Amino acid sequence: MNVEETDLPGMGRRKDFMTASGRRIGVVELREGQMELIVSTWDDPDTCQASIPLTGDEAASLGNLLGGQHLAMKLSEEHREIPGIVTRQFSIAPDSPFQNQPMGKACIRTRSGVSIVAIMREGEVVPSPGPDVVLHSGDLLVAVGTQEGLDSAADILRNG
Amino acid sequence: MDPLALTLIELGAVVFCLGLLARLAGRIGMSPIPLYLVGGLAFGAGGVVKLDGMHEFAHLSGEIGVILLLLMLGLEYTAAELFTGLRRSWQAGVLDLVLNFLPGAGLALLLGWGLVGAMVMGGVTYISSSGIAAKVITDLGRIGNRETPVVLSILVFEDLAMAVYLPILTAMLAGVSFLGGLSTVGISLAVVTVVLMVALRHGHRVSQAVHSENSEVFLLNLLGAALLVAGIASALQVSAAVGAFMLGIAISGATAHNATRILEPLRDLFAAIFFVAFGLNTDPSTIPPVLGWALVLAIITAATKMLTGIWAARRAGIARPGRFRAGAALIARGEFSIVIAGLAVASGVVPHDLAALATAYVLIMAILGPLAARYVEPVVKAFRRPAPVTAQA
Numbered sequence: 001m002n003v004e005e006t007d008l009p010g011m012g013r014r015k016d017f018m019t020a021s022g023r024r025i026g027v028v029e030l031r032e033g034q035m036e037l038i039v040s041t042w043d044d045p046d047t048c049q050a051s052i053p054l055t056g057d058e059a060a061s062l063g064n065l066l067g068g069q070h071l072a073m074k075l076s077e078e079h080r081e082i083p084g085i086v087t088r089q090f091s092i093a094p095d096s097p098f099q100n101q102p103m104g105k106a107c108i109r110t111r112s113g114v115s116i117v118a119i120m121r122e123g124e125v126v127p128s129p130g131p132d133v134v135l136h137s138g139d140l141l142v143a144v145g146t147q148e149g150l151d152s153a154a155d156i157l158r159n160g
Numbered sequence: 161m162d163p164l165a166l167t168l169i170e171l172g173a174v175v176f177c178l179g180l181l182a183r184l185a186g187r188i189g190m191s192p193i194p195l196y197l198v199g200g201l202a203f204g205a206g207g208v209v210k211l212d213g214m215h216e217f218a219h220l221s222g223e224i225g226v227i228l229l230l231l232m233l234g235l236e237y238t239a240a241e242l243f244t245g246l247r248r249s250w251q252a253g254v255l256d257l258v259l260n261f262l263p264g265a266g267l268a269l270l271l272g273w274g275l276v277g278a279m280v281m282g283g284v285t286y287i288s289s290s291g292i293a294a295k296v297i298t299d300l301g302r303i304g305n306r307e308t309p310v311v312l313s314i315l316v317f318e319d320l321a322m323a324v325y326l327p328i329l330t331a332m333l334a335g336v337s338f339l340g341g342l343s344t345v346g347i348s349l350a351v352v353t354v355v356l357m358v359a360l361r362h363g364h365r366v367s368q369a370v371h372s373e374n375s376e377v378f379l380l381n382l383l384g385a386a387l388l389v390a391g392i393a394s395a396l397q398v399s400a401a402v403g404a405f406m407l408g409i410a411i412s413g414a415t416a417h418n419a420t421r422i423l424e425p426l427r428d429l430f431a432a433i434f435f436v437a438f439g440l441n442t443d444p445s446t447i448p449p450v451l452g453w454a455l456v457l458a459i460i461t462a463a464t465k466m467l468t469g470i471w472a473a474r475r476a477g478i479a480r481p482g483r484f485r486a487g488a489a490l491i492a493r494g495e496f497s498i499v500i501a502g503l504a505v506a507s508g509v510v511p512h513d514l515a516a517l518a519t520a521y522v523l524i525m526a527i528l529g530p531l532a533a534r535y536v537e538p539v540v541k542a543f544r545r546p547a548p549v550t551a552q553a
Binding site: 006007008009010011012014016024026028030031032036038040044045046047048050051 | 308
């Protein structure tokens with residue numbers, strides 16, 4: 001992927017790339033620390049159809065959504081050979097009982113047989129997280145297991 | 161009435177009116193600068209209301225306004241940005257300088273205002289308003305556009321050009337001879353280079369000297385340093401404005417960002433008073449005779465800025481609509497044109513008509529610029545689609 005970085009003197013910095021569909025998409029990091037998501041119009045890639053200001057949390061969540069989806073798709077592809085194994089994503093809600101708790105406290109593997117293979121956090125991947133990794137609200141857990149196991153894991157994360 | 165009471169009442173009334181004008185400007189989405197100028201014209205010599213009590217204060221505040229405007233112009237870009245800007249866009253910058261300096265200078269010569277007048281008017285028509293341009297780009301959601309870095313680099317180049325231009329102008333206004341002028345140019349170039357080098361290598365030390373976690377201490381440090389440097393520069397015949405500008409360039413990094421934030425309200429206040437003070441000193445009755453020339457100059461220099469933007473954006477590989485957007489974003493002239501005209505008027509060596517022409521010109525350009533930036537796109541689109549629906553049967 002060819003991400004282009006351009007200085008905007010006095011304003012900040014733009015990072016963007018062309019998508020296969022011919023749109024330019026990226027972010028502008030403003031000097032004061034705000035971030036804007038930019039998407040070009042379909043007929044003129046030089047101009048922007050939208051530039052959407054994002055808070056730090058919003059940017060991190062968007063990063064998780066995109067990155068988590070990508071990771072889950074890859075994992076499902078790898079597990080296609082094994083019948084009954086499914087990949088699913090769980091996000092840690094602000095009212096989850098395991099917010100700010102080490103993941104081991106939920107005993108997900110013991111109780112549901114599901115493995116948490118990665119955590120998406122602020123746009124970055126934490127691969128094979130150990131039981132001592134502390135969960136935060138907004139984290140996206142990528143889990144692999146059976147359909148029933150994943151259902152019970154979701155219930156554990158939501159209700160304890 | 162007690163003179164102090166009179167001054168306070170006048171000042172209060174004027175500042176309050178400026179507040180109303182700024183609000184009106186915000187409501188209709190234009191720059192407040194032209195309204196401030198009109199306000200000054202209305203209050204000044206030959207205007208609707210005569211205000212004498214606040215004259216002295218307005219004068220000093222106006223000076224501080226200029227210092228703050230230039231300090232913040234210097235703060236706007238880091239030394240590194242100035243260097244990369246210069247490397248990346250010097251061709252466009254030189255074209256900008258030639259195309260936009262000449263119309264103003266030419267008209268001044270035509271009107272018989274001499275070389276000094278030409279130097280002043282050239283500067284007035286050359287420098288775009290980086291304040292208006294930045295606001296237009298942000299308001300129209302064009303920060304992420306591809307032509308925006310092109311526009312910004314041209315503004316960076318203008319910024320650097322000011323650093324060389326202002327000392328030369330100051331020397332010429334002070335009536336220095338040709339030889340003396342040459343040496344001033346040499347000195348100013350040397351000073352600019354040294355300041356840039358110092359800013360690039362030791363900017364953090366200058367920043368450290370004024371920096372403080374406490375915003376009160378920081379504000380006092382900054383303002384004190386700016387006025388000191390400006391005063392010393394003025395005593396050395398190098399114009400207070402240039403001193404403040406150089407200090408702004410030398411302060412860099414996080415300190416510069418914080419400084420911008422902390423100085424903004426002060427700048428807004430004093431700059432507003434500066435524009436009013438400029439208007440106060442201009443007799444409104446001198447404007448109608450030069451209005452025709454101002455219009456001619458406005459049309460020519462709107463076209464030359466447009467050409468500059470189109471050429472620069474084209475070189476950067478931007479498609480047609482983007483080229484026109486780049487050109488239109490540069491059209492607005494504003495605060496710095498008035499700063500230049502103000503320096504000239506204060507020196508007393510240029511004819512009074514120059515102040516009138518500069519006022520009328522900036523009034524037109526500060527209104528026309530944002531409008532052009534907003535409506536250039538639909539206009540270009542309308543022209544681009546003379547629908548080729550020729551019957552093919």
